[in-house]
Structure formats: C-alpha cells, structure tokens
Amino acid sequence: MRAALWLLALFAVAAAVALFAGNNQGTITVFWPPWRVDLSLNLVLVILLAAFALLHLALRGLAALFSLPTQARQWRLQQKERMLHSALLDAMVQLLSGRFSRARKAAQAALVQEKTLAALGASLPQAQQVRVLSHLLAAESAQALQDRPARDAHLQQALNESVDRNVLASPETREGVQLRAARWALEDRDPAGALARLEELPQGVQRRTLALRIRLKAARQDGRTLEALETARLLAKHRAFSDAAAQSIVRGLATELLSGAHDPAQLLRAWAELDAAEREMPEVAIHAAQRMVALRGDLSLARGWLLPAWERMVSQPRGLGDTLRVKMARALEAGLDSVDADWLARIETAQRNNPRDPNLQYLAGMACMKRQLWGKAQQLLMQAGLGLQDTELYRRAWLALAELAETRGDEEQAAAAWKRAAQTEKA
Numbered sequence: 001m002r003a004a005l006w007l008l009a010l011f012a013v014a015a016a017v018a019l020f021a022g023n024n025q026g027t028i029t030v031f032w033p034p035w036r037v038d039l040s041l042n043l044v045l046v047i048l049l050a051a052f053a054l055l056h057l058a059l060r061g062l063a064a065l066f067s068l069p070t071q072a073r074q075w076r077l078q079q080k081e082r083m084l085h086s087a088l089l090d091a092m093v094q095l096l097s098g099r100f101s102r103a104r105k106a107a108q109a110a111l112v113q114e115k116t117l118a119a120l121g122a123s124l125p126q127a128q129q130v131r132v133l134s135h136l137l138a139a140e141s142a143q144a145l146q147d148r149p150a151r152d153a154h155l156q157q158a159l160n161e162s163v164d165r166n167v168l169a170s171p172e173t174r175e176g177v178q179l180r181a182a183r184w185a186l187e188d189r190d191p192a193g194a195l196a197r198l199e200e201l202p203q204g205v206q207r208r209t210l211a212l213r214i215r216l217k218a219a220r221q222d223g224r225t226l227e228a229l230e231t232a233r234l235l236a237k238h239r240a241f242s243d244a245a246a247q248s249i250v251r252g253l254a255t256e257l258l259s260g261a262h263d264p265a266q267l268l269r270a271w272a273e274l275d276a277a278e279r280e281m282p283e284v285a286i287h288a289a290q291r292m293v294a295l296r297g298d299l300s301l302a303r304g305w306l307l308p309a310w311e312r313m314v315s316q317p318r319g320l321g322d323t324l325r326v327k328m329a330r331a332l333e334a335g336l337d338s339v340d341a342d343w344l345a346r347i348e349t350a351q352r353n354n355p356r357d358p359n360l361q362y363l364a365g366m367a368c369m370k371r372q373l374w375g376k377a378q379q380l381l382m383q384a385g386l387g388l389q390d391t392e393l394y395r396r397a398w399l400a401l402a403e404l405a406e407t408r409g410d411e412e413q414a415a416a417a418w419k420r421a422a423q424t425e426k427a
Contacts (some may be wrong), residue, residue, distance in 0.1 A: 077122045084113035088130065091137045095144075104141035104150075110134040131161045132173050136180060143184050155181055175205050182214050191222035209240045220253075225260060226273060229253040233275070247281075254284045264297030271305070282309035282324050289331040299335030303343055306331060314350045326390045329359045333396075336370045344371075351380070358387035362397055369400055378404050385420070395421050 026041035091106035111134045114127060124130065139154035155177070162174035182197035195218050198211055205211060212235050219228035232253055236246035254274055261267035271279070271288055278284055285305045292302035306328065313320045313328060320328070332339075332347070344367060351357070351364040365380030378401065385397040398421040405414035 077117065077120060080113055080117050080120075081122070081124065084110055084117065084130065087113060088134060088137075091134070091141075095137060095141060100141040100144040104138050104145070107134045107138035107141065111138075128161060129173055132158050132177065135161065136177055139184075140180065143187070148188075151184065155184075171202075175201060179205075179210060179214070182211075182218070186214060186218055186221070189221065191218040191220075194218040195222065207234070209235065209238055212238070213240065216249075225253060225257045229257060229273070250278060251281050251283055254278045254281070255287045258284070258288050258291050261291060261295070264292065264295050267291055267295060267297060268301075279305070280308045282312060282320055282328075285309045286324060286327045286331055290327065293331060293334040299338055300340070302331065303335060303339070310346065310350075314346075314353065322389065325357075325359045326393060329363045329393060332363055333366050336367050339367065339370075356387075358384045358389075359393070362388060362393055365397070366400065369404070374404055374407065 028039045028041055028044050030037040030039065087106050087110035091103045091110060094100075094103035094106055111131065114124075114130055114134070117124060118127070135154045135158035139151045139158065142148070142151035142154060158177045159174065162177055178197055178201055182194045185191075185193035185197060194214060198206060198215055198218070201211060206215075212231050216228055216231040216235060219225075219231060229250065232246070232249050235241060236250060240246075241249065257270050257273065258267065261270045267288070274284065286309060289302035289306050292299065292305075309320070309324075309328065310332075313325060332343075347360070347364050347367055351360040354360050361380045361384035365377045365384055368374075368377035368380060381397050381401050381404075385394065385401065388394040388397060398417045402414045402417035402421060405411075405417055
C-alpha cells in the first residue's frame with residue numbers, strides 16, 4: 001500500500017512539473033555590464049536546485065571530515081566496552097565451569113577495563129553494577145580457592161561500591177552481595193557470622209526464601225533450635241520444600257528442641273513452643289513423653305501428650321510404624337505404676353480390638369502385672385513373648401514371666417524364662 005501511494009505521489013509531481021514547465025515562456029535576464037544574459041526560468045530553477053544539492057553535499061563532507069577524530073574515539077571506547085562485557089561474561093562462564101583461577105583473572109580484567117573507560121571520560125550507565133558484579137565474581141572465585149584474604153578484600157570493595165553516593169545505587173545489588181557473604185560464612189562454618197550478615201538486611205529481604213534457607217542452616221549449625229524451627233515453619237509456609245520434606249524437617253527440629261530440655265520445666269517450655277500440628281505428630285509426642293520419663297517428670301502429663309498418637313495407633317493398625325509402636329509401649333510402660341482407670345480401659349480395649357498385636361499384648365500384660373492380675377498377665381506376656389520383634393521388649397517380657405513364675409513357686413518355668421531373657425542379652 002505504501003509503495004502504491006508513493007507511485008501515485010510521483011505521478012502527481014511529474015504531472016505538476018509538466019504543466020508548469022511545458023509551456024513556461026518566462027525568462028530571467030542577468031545584466032553584467034557590458035554583458036547581458038537571457039536565461040529561461042526552467043533553466044534557472046534547475047541550476048538553483050543543482051547548486052543547493054552540491055552545497056549540501058559539500059557541507060556534509062566537511063562535517064564528516066571534522067568528525068573523524070570523535071568517531072575514532074567513540075569506536076575505541078566501544079571496543080573497550082565490548083572487551084569489558086566480554087571479560088565479565090567470561091568470568092561468569094569460567095566460574096560456572098569450575099575454573100576459579102581463570103574466573104578471578106577475567107573478573108579482574110573487567111575491573112581494569114572499567115577503570116580505563118572511566119579514565120577516558122566514558123560514563124557507562126551500568127558502571128556501578130559492573131564493578132560490584134566483578135568484585136563479587138572475584139570474591140566467589142577466591143572463596144572456592146580458599147583464599148579468604150582476597151575474598152574479604154573483594155567483598156569489602158563490592159559493599160563499598162554498592163553504597164556509592166555519587167551514583168543511583170540499586171538496593172538489590174547490595175542485598176545480593178550481603179546474601180553471598182552470609183552463604184560464604186555458612187560454608188566457613190561460621191553460623192554466627194552468617195546470622196549477623198542476615199540481620200543487616202532489610203526486614204523484607206530477610207523473609208525471602210533464599211535468606212530463610214541460609215538462616216535455617218546457620219541456626220542449626222549454631223544450635224539455635226527454636227529459631228531454626230520458626231524459620232522452617234516460614235519456609236514450609238512459602239512452599240520452599242515439598243510437603244514430605246517440610247514435615248520431616250519440622251519434625252526433626254521439634255524433636256531436637258525437646259531433646260535440649262534438661263529438666264521437666266524446660267521440657268514444658270519447649271512443648272509450649274510447638275504448634276498444635278507439631279504436637280500431634282506421633283514422633284514428636286512420643287519423644288516428648290520419653291523425655292518426661294527420662295527427666296522423672298509428671299507422667300500423667302506425658303500420657304496426655306501421647307493420647308492423639310495412641311488414638312491414631314488404635315484406630316489405624318498401619319497408622320504407626322513398628323518402631324513408633326515400640327516406643328509408645330515403652331513410654332506408657334514407664335508410667336504404669338501411676339496410670340489411671342481411663343488409661344487402663346484404653347489399653348484393655350485396644351488389646352481386645354487388636355488381639356494379635358504383640359506390643360499391645362505386652363503393654364496390657366505389664367498393666368495386669370502391676371495390678372497383681374497374675375493369671376491374665378502371664379497369658380498376655382506369654383503371647384507377647386512369642387511375637388515381639390523388639391529385643392528390649394522381648395527381654396522384659398521374659399523377665400516379667402520369670403518373676404511371675406517365681407511368685408507362684410514354679411522354679412522350672414522360672415528357669416526357662418530366665419534362660420530366654422539371658423539368651424536375648426547375649427544376642
């Protein structure tokens with residue numbers, strides 16, 4: 001369409017020129033004493049047009065001639081700028097490929113090129129980012145080469161460049177440098193230094209996934225279990241891990257927090273720090289009950305902690321693994337002396353509903369033994385002793401059977417039970 005319009009315009013101009021110049025009888029007389037020159041108007045117009053074109057071309061030629069030095073300088077600056085970006089890209093590529101010495105040299109070459117451009121008066125709009133990134137790449141390479149003095153020197157220069165008041169600094173540039181510094185501190189097994197670097201960041205940056213991951217690792221290395229647990233919760237909320245991984249991490253940290261308690265009061269405070277969902281985790285509740293037993297605390301409170309896990313074990317035969325079922329039995333066994341009627345009813349009902357579960361048979365048998373129900377205790381413990389897979393529970397079952405036999409005066413059965421228990425200890 002555009003070509004057709006141009007063609008129509010060209011025909012219109014040609015027609016106008018033909019109408020104007022075809023029958024134009026006008027003349028122009030030039031008097032130059034003693035001469036007189038008569039020229040047609042068309043010829044004069046053509047001469048004027050040609051003179052204008054020649055003058056324009058001459059002026060353009062002179063302008064191009066005088067601009068050659070400036071163009072040559074610009075060409076040299078462009079070449080140096082290209083070498084600068086080439087060195088920076090080369091540093092990145094070498095760093096990614098694991099050639100750390102070459103990466104550091106390329107980053108230093110980029111810094112040299114940037115200084116050369118600055119000395120020549122060239123103002124790059126991204127000069128500050130180039131300097132910071134070059135120092136950061138050099139520091140990263142030095143970290144990989146275990147050259148900590150060089151790393152710290154480049155790191156400090158990168159931080160200084162990122163707060164230059166003479167240029168409009170991008171806050172993300174400094175934040176990136178600080179995050180890398182925190183990661184390096186973590187790699188050097190300096191969790192306190194990593195946490196200090198993170199504290200220097202704005203609050204919004206501290207809640208980013210990358211910063212939270214660093215904080216989680218640093219807090220675990222530094223033994224700050226509660227802080228690590230809170231960070232893991234945030235990461236799980238941000239879906240930084242899969243559901244299974246997040247649950248595993250939170251469960252491990254909650255268990256570690258409970259393990260750090262050295263008296264019942266500390267254990268209660270640690271339990272209070274857990275969320276409701278964390279308290280309902282069978283592994284966490286069972287571990288908390290075991291810690292309460294080990295610390296000689298309130299066992300009725302520990303049984304209350306175990307109640308959700310107990311209901312899950314009873315309602316779902318496959319709800320808890322064999323290891324957790326054994327731990328549950330051990331934790332409840334430790335408090336059978338003070339167990340109330342409700343728990344006795346729960347244990348008896350669970351054993352009747354799952355008559356083939358050796359762990360429940362063992363627990364019910366030990367409860368009957370504590371209540372001096374000798375016959376029922378012997379029956380349940382005998383059944384449990386034939387099916388228990390856990391060595392410790394197996395040994396305890398036969399020890400209890402040996403004591404029951406001695407109480408009845410059955411020396412032969414007591415000797416057989418003692419023998420079975422002793423064989424377990426040797427194994």
